[in-house]
Amino acid sequence: MSPLLELRGITKHFGATIALGGVNLSVTPGEVHALVGENGAGKSTLMKVLAGIHQPDAGTLILNGQAFAPRGPSDARGAGIMMVNQELAIAPHLTVSGNIMLGAEPTRGPFLNQTEINQRATAALTELGRPDIALDKPAGHLGIAEQQLLEIARALAVGCRVLVLDEPTSSLTAADTAKLFTLIRRLRDQGTAIVYISHFLEEVQALSDRCTVLRDGVTVASAPTAELSTEAIVNHMVGRQVDELYHRSSRTPGEIVLESNELSSPPNLLSATLQLRRGEVLGLAGLIGAGRSDLLQTIFGLSPIKSGDLRVASFSGKPSPLRAWHKGIGYLSEDRKTEGLALDLSLEENLTLPRLPSILKPSTLAKETGHWLEKLGVRAAGPTQAIGELSGGNQQKIAFGRLLRNDAEILLLDEPTRGIDIGAKQTLYRLIDELAVQGKAVLLVSSYLPELLGTCDRIAVMCRGTLGPARPVAEWTEHSIMLAATGATEDAA
Amino acid sequence: MLAKIRNSLSQVGPLIGLIAISALFASLRWETFVSWDNFAIMLQQTSVIGIAALGMTMVIIAGGIDLSVGSIIAVGTIVIALLIQAGWPPLAAAIAGIGACSFCGVLSGLLITKLRLLPFVVTLGMMGALRGAAKGLAGQQPIYPDEETWLNSLMQLGEQGTLPSGVWLMLGFAVLVAAVLKFTKFGRHLFAVGSNELTARLCGVPVERVKICVYALGAAFAGLGAVLQFGYLTGGDPTTAVGLELNIIAAVVIGGASLNGGQGTVTGTLVGALIMSVVANGCTKLGLPNWVQEIVTGVIIVAAVSLDALRHRGSKT
Structure with missing residues (x-):
């Protein structure tokens, strides 16, 4: 299948610092593409380029076969690239439906079209398998896992083709993580391209179809996840053999x-x-x-x-x-x-x-x-x-x-x-x-x-x-x- | 290294502004603006705001705000006037006045910490209540004690080459506050509480005590301002210093402090206070009406804050 989104040789400098020194990434519809790398490897800069927050110094973005140069976050959203960040962007006082349609509220004349808001919010929640969440509940009353779900629903409600999830499980329980995985697979099967950023390599192994490893702003590996062992991923990330991660000398407990x-x-x-x-x-x-x-x-x-x-x-x-x-x-x-x-x-x-x-x-x-x-x-x-x-x-x-x-x-x-x-x-x-x-x-x-x-x-x-x-x-x-x-x-x- | 340069730039930014504004007025009205007398007058007019702003700097660094300082100054002048009328020695009256003001600050501090109320709301309430208290204490009349004391000479302009004692008082306390902020544990705790209260608590900083202390200190400095204001008026006036809290806060903000807390310097605050005096004085010398002055001061406040914001944005990326 031809890629939906392709990044070729993206570079980005901040002053004398090279944040990205030539990144290649290619995401096809209906795949979960894991993006891993140490902190400072350039993942967040890359995502900001994708979201239109930073403009690259060189390199091209290709979306659906056409060159794509988002000049701002609204360009990227308009093209169907949606981000769900580690720090959730939820307005706690607004209702569930208000949050899902936030920034894309349908109107009738000068007034909010509440019927359509509710319909589209319900549709998005149904697509995620959670039509049971009450639309008029303040979002702040939901648990963190459900707030995250709202963000994904928001992405769906405005038309999402590429969904970027940045460390989505870092504050979820194991049960909620499992639910999230089910949901991600469901979206994948419906043809959404998913970029999944995580530090948890077990998750990457369990969930992703392909895996791209960044190190010091450069793509160092990209392969089907099945062909990469956790050890191989770690070695790519750090660029050296990680011998012993944990240390436990023999100790004698005292008083x-x-x-x-x-x-x-x-x-x-x-x-x-x-x-x-x-x-x-x-x-x-x-x-x-x-x-x-x-x-x-x-x-x-x-x-x-x-x-x-x-x-x-x-x-x-x-x-x-x-x-x-x-x-x-x-x-x-x-x-x-x-x-x-x-x-x-x-x-x-x-x-x-x-x-x-x-x-x-x-x-x-x-x-x-x-x-x-x-x-x-x-x-x-x-x-x-x-x-x-x-x-x-x-x-x-x-x-x-x-x-x-x-x-x-x-x-x-x-x-x-x-x-x-x-x-x-x-x-x-x-x-x-x-x-x-x-x-x-x-x-x-x-x-x-x-x-x-x-x-x-x-x-x-x-x-x-x-x-x-x-x-x-x-x-x-x-x-x-x-x-x-x-x-x-x-x-x- | 870069961070250091940026840091020192933020310190001298307001100073550059002050020099530029002074130079502008000097070039337009050399004769009347540039003279020792005018210099002394501008400093004299800065001293009440300046000394109260020293306290406000500490309050704002600790992440708070005190809207009641104008009313506190009024209470202070009344207490001093009443005590002098009752035959107290001037020094004792002044100290008692400062004590009364500090008490108001402790009250604000207790309400803010024990009831966990927003400083803005508590001190807004205090602003009204203390203004009323001042009027009640004074019987709705200014009080001019018959006896002439040395307090009345605090703000007097002397011969050429000298400055009023009030100005020296402001400068002396400025050095003291700067030293407290930089070289004491208490000063460090103010920055910590203002920057991140949770972290301060986690690190064993007695957050509540620090907050009560800083409101008491802020009010004590307003009390010192009240002593100077008493000298300036040669009496107590329950309607004095209305709205002065906003000028005091403006001086602190122009000086580079952040209302989010954790940031602020004594030199910045003094420069901020001076900028406002210079603008007022220069506009008068140019014969500009009062309303122009008010607009210019407003523009300077917003300009100072936006320059600061721009600088911060520049340093983030």
Whole structure:
């Protein structure tokens, strides 16, 4: 079949930086085309070229056999190229139908044609197999998976030929991901061309027909997915052999440093009993919304304790973030952009915020920051650069460095490797291992099962607010974790 | 390196504006505009706004806003006038006036943090309530104490080559505030709270305490402004400084602070305050009517903010 959309030799410079150095991509109707690459490989720039936000310096776009040069987002939308981004563009106060037809509202004279709005919204939802969603419900009341569905429905309602999905599953539960996959296959079978951007290579393997790998702004591989192993994809992405991604040296657990007994913080955390020892990494598995993040936040004093005991080392009492840092507890938020970091502030300000002397000596702080940048291998212009200008991986290293600088004895890590590239992941895994060997205690929340199985000593599974018993990692498999997380086994109840 | 140059450009941008505007007026009215006396007058006229804007800079950096400072200044002048009339020594009266103003700020801060209300709404309410309180305290009349005190000479223009003490007060406190912002933990916490409150909380910054402190400080600086205003009027007036909060906020914004918080400098704020005084003064010297002045000031505010926005857009891509 001839390609519906073809990109040939696309290049794009920003000042002296080459964002794209010759990208080729060819998408045929009725295929799911996975686009993978490390952060900074050029995926988002490429998508912005496709969406008409950036104009390429050289190269051609061919849509349906004709040259196509979108000069703005409306050109691209008019041609049927639709984007669903990681950060959803939903107006929470508008209704479901209002959101689906947003920006393309049919009118009758000066008035909205509500009948047609509803008809077309219903048609789009029906096409997606979800006619049950009420049209007049405010979109903000829907769950995140359904909000995403609205965005896809919006694309369909205005006539979509190429659908670009950017990291669509990063905040979905396993069940919702499965539903999304069904839906994507359905659209594919109806002849839509789908570009699927993801960091999760299992998803790429499970879903895509073809796979294109970008590295440093250049297409380095493009082949039917069936011909590419996960290992081969990773090797293309990093351009080198990835020997050992996870590190787990032999560690000897020491005394208990953190103990909770039926700790609760409703509505999300109902009961958590756990013991964390020095020199171990305890993994917390579970679905999104099961209460894992709430447990970390409760331990750290960001959520109030309703009932139960919490004892940190020999100390017990009402926790607060200030006291937690003083007691040697460090917390890494799962949401780097809205909670973890102040993006407008400098690397130094972000790194040193939890522990500052009353009178600051700028030269000392700058020197100290420089030391950590080097130690963590952060690529940045210097301590005064705004942290928002760095890549996700480098940002995460700074957020993690905050815990190290405070010499935290207990590390609460919530999804530490979300949205960062493989190189940065490897650095973090090595650091976590080093810390555990040094006798620090790590509580690790992750939705990525290979990561949990590869780095933890013990794993406990959380299901609907209740934490199950922790067992040595050897007793778990991905399958048994998923069973426990979905409440399918007896001991998870 | 590039980031550094861009950063310093944003600092000197308002200064370039100030120099350009001054040069324009100087070239048009050399004789009357360029003289020590006129220089002193412009600084004198900047000092009330300038000193209150120092406090407002901290409030805005912390992501807040205080619309009640005009009313706070009125309350301050009344409290000082009443106390001097009651026979208090001037220094004690001034300190008590500043204390009363700070109390108003603490009240705003408590409402904003404990009830989690929007600063805009709380201080809008305070603006009205405090204006009323000032009028009630004063019995709806300006109060001019019989006794002449040294407070009255704070804003007096002296001989050539000297500046009113009020101007020196403003400059001295500017140095102090700049040092607090740059060299203290509290200053760093203001930027953190304004830039991302969640991050600040996560890092153990006592967010509520910082906010209450900054509203108290903002009001205390308005109180200092009230002392100068009292000196200028040689009395207390419940209807003084109506709408002044907007000029104060404008000075901070022209100086490069962002109403989203996390950004702002003392030098920028002072330059912003000076720009407005220079425009007012220059327009008068040119014989332009008041309405022209108002339009020019409005244009400058929008121009300053759009230049800032353009610069930011330039740095993002």
